[in-house]
Amino acid sequence: MERSAGILLPIFSLPGPYGIGTLGAEARAFADFLHAAGQRWWQILPVGPTGGGDSPYTSVSTFAGNPLFIDLDALGAQGLLTPDELRAARLPETGRVDYDALRRSRETLLRKAFSRLGGARAQTVRDFTARNPWVKEYALYRALKRHFGDTAWFDWPDEALRRHESAALEHWRVELAEDVAFHAWMQQVFFAQWAELKAYVNGLGIRIIGDLPIYVSLDSADVWSERKEFLLDSEGRPSKVAGVPPDYFSEDGQLWGNPLYDWVSQKADGFGWWIRRVEGAGKLFDAIRLDHFRGLESYWAVPAESETAKNGQWEKGPGMDLLGVLTSWFPQLSFIAEDLGILTDAVHDLRNASGLPGMKVLEFAFDRPDNAYLPHNYASHCICYTGTHDNDTVLGWYTHAAKAERDYAESYLGASGEEPVRRALLRLGQGSVAELFVAQMQDYLGLGSESRINVPGVAEGNWRWRMESGCDTAALAAEIKTLTHTYGRC
Template identity: 40%
Template sequence: MPKESVLAKKSLGILMHPSCIPGGGGVCGTFGRGAKDWIKKLHRHGIEYWQFLPLTPTDCMGSPYSSPSSFALNPWFLDIDELINNGFIFISNKEELGPTNQNKDYFDFNVADALTKKLGYLLLQGWSSQPEETKLDFYKWISRNSWVEDYALFVVIKEEFNMLPWWEWPQEFKLKNNKFLKSWIKKKSEEILIKKLIQWHLDEQWSAIKNFAKSRDIKLIGDLPFYVSRDSSDVWSNRSLFSIFKNGDLIFQSGVPPDYFSSTGQLWGTPTYFWSKHKRTNFNWWRKRFQRQFELVDILRFDHFRGLAGYWRVNGSSKSAINGKWINSPGKTLLNKVKKDLGSNYLPIIAEDLGVITPDVIKLRNFFELPGMKILQFAFDGNEDNPYLPKNIKGENWVVYTGTHDNSTSVSWWEYLDYESKKRIKDEYKFSENPSWDLIEIGMNTNAYLFIAPMQDLLSLDDSSRLNKPGTTKNNWKWKLNRSLEEIEDNIKIFSELGSNFGRTRK
């Protein structure tokens, strides 16, 4: 009996993070009207998939790939209108809240932080007047989500010590001395309650969005990083699962070996997993992590999928990734357990299998019939065997992209391309003065079941609108649409109509 895949027919999607969406109640791109209006546009034009980045809180640089929690949702996305309309906060005028991101040309982390803090205090003020039924729902949710206690405590302690990483906290906090923390928690009960209330409301709001998307046949594609941040509630609360000493020093750290791009490889500074401990605990933490994600999304792009087959392990004290070692991962065992937990004939996972991929990774991906990824911007280096070349994309179980959140926009990719490469592409493909749409058309014309383009490419924007530049720490994760959805509807319509020519849009 042949295995099944999460993808079954030709279709289209758009990549855009909630922080980029205009409109909504306050912060911009919230879990409210803005997201629902976006889903309506996709539905109207027969586009079936919305992909976004991890919905988790970000690090201090705004990256959702280095989050203080694998389970929590980003407080910046709290929708103000819903809180007011349902009587959770009491204000006479939204202007009382101060500046928002709605009137800015980029997503301002400081504005979002300040607004979230105000909303938290307003939620606390309004809590005592909530009906008993509401409070019961809240406490039931807390009991079902064991991660909330550790996350709320972790964030409150972090704020107490000026956002220092947990390994720089005083000893009792660093070592999570539960006896000591018991009395401290009582003193900070209101601050901890605020964090829990915010997460509950975020969960309720996103659940409404997911149901809204389902009612309009839109599938949500989320994103799960393989590793978790060293400075996270996950590591602080579950030290035995990670290659980390009690004091926070790394025993082993993650990275990739030297390659064409880097003679010393890459050090990522996240702890690797103690897989033996995960096996002994029946992969409980990982299974809860997957369960949480599938509560939030329909399909999960698994970032650094190759880590489930094997990972590059480097000593914690090393300053480069040169002297590392490949270690096998029990990915097959774990994914079998996740599949059983889901009770499904297939795993709703897209394998991020970019870069140098070894046979064990391909074997694991194929065993579960997971769609892999193809990036068109990687295709045209003159190598006829390049796996990203459209003619080399064999079969249908793929997701093809012009680029991702980590790439240049297609306009800037073309601008930076050398003369020979441009000539080679023009000789083989119909290329006009708009490289974004040329690349989009090439992607739609492949056999791949799913084609996805970042919103920046639909709008033919250059790298001033790029979301992230790997290896840099400034001005990333800030881009947002500074036009209304009505103003960009023609671009979505053209994308849909072009997709219709290749049998990719829903009638």
């Protein structure tokens, strides 16, 4: 990556009248803001349909897009929704995503739009499904979930269906044909709208950084339809699940519960599933952050019956066997190693061998002069962040920091007090030797902990913050551009 700067803002955090950020006018307006601010990267979070806890990291498909992000105004312009229906879909702008309200209303509205499809649009959906084989399995999975009362696939009453046997699949494709077609249509709309948005963003000289979670959910179309890729028993249940050991985020560790990969089997077939996965992500993003990079060197495996992640053990990951395949197959993509957490020399060696830039988080930096996250210790081949989606905002961090940490930060920055420290930290990141500097949008807006996106280890209340309409002003863009230009990142 050339010397540049970007801003982290999830799609769901965009403002707008429909209760959640979408791929419509507000996304283009934010791209215009980035351009005016001299930024060359827009970093987002995973965009798949969310599962438990509304987390983008617990998607029910690694390939699908989130239908909640569909631009309703575009459907209105196509005659698929009426002006009255669009007015009724508007929700008060509270600064928070109300997922329960969206679940109650959005699918009903989209089904109305689907019912008005003409023959030409229906053929477009069929063509899209033929070009993207994952859609067929995903759409059936979603239709079956609805039919069986939203229960997990491993609890469905039809054993042959749980085992993904072809005769059962064909029976249910016919039985639920209309619902299958509806879910396929939503994916066609999402990807068509995304392609238009990405073309607009790229046309401004801005590239998109997306996030590829290392694991997928047990209750997902991926595990149900491609069970051989995962370590599961004959009933589709894992004996060990993913997580991380106790660390600075949680004294019990984090018990994620995702199934683990059968790395031996995946290596034997040349990591074909991963190639297809990254190929799909490459249609959405220009650069991909590889989530939980250290799990590719060795990963924390926890007995499935455990209530916390404390009782896990480290097991060997695929390392360069996988990374070498991905970087050679996709030379047009930039990859970022999310090398945070408990790191060892082996993890550092893997990152160096892969040639990927790692992450430096300023909020982790202020305890001692030899801290690797302090800019005077950087090599240039890295990405500097104020904080990630898992961290507090700069103001929130400063407010809640221990006295020793705050004192050292003030000494290092030559500033004290909330506003001077916020500005000094942004200046520190911009002025670092890191190839790319990324700040959360909240940090440029000067927001506190109320706008934090996620608290790791806390199950409820995350992934909800939305930027208020009108916050991304021309004056703020000019201020950011001046700072970015000063440090040679425009």
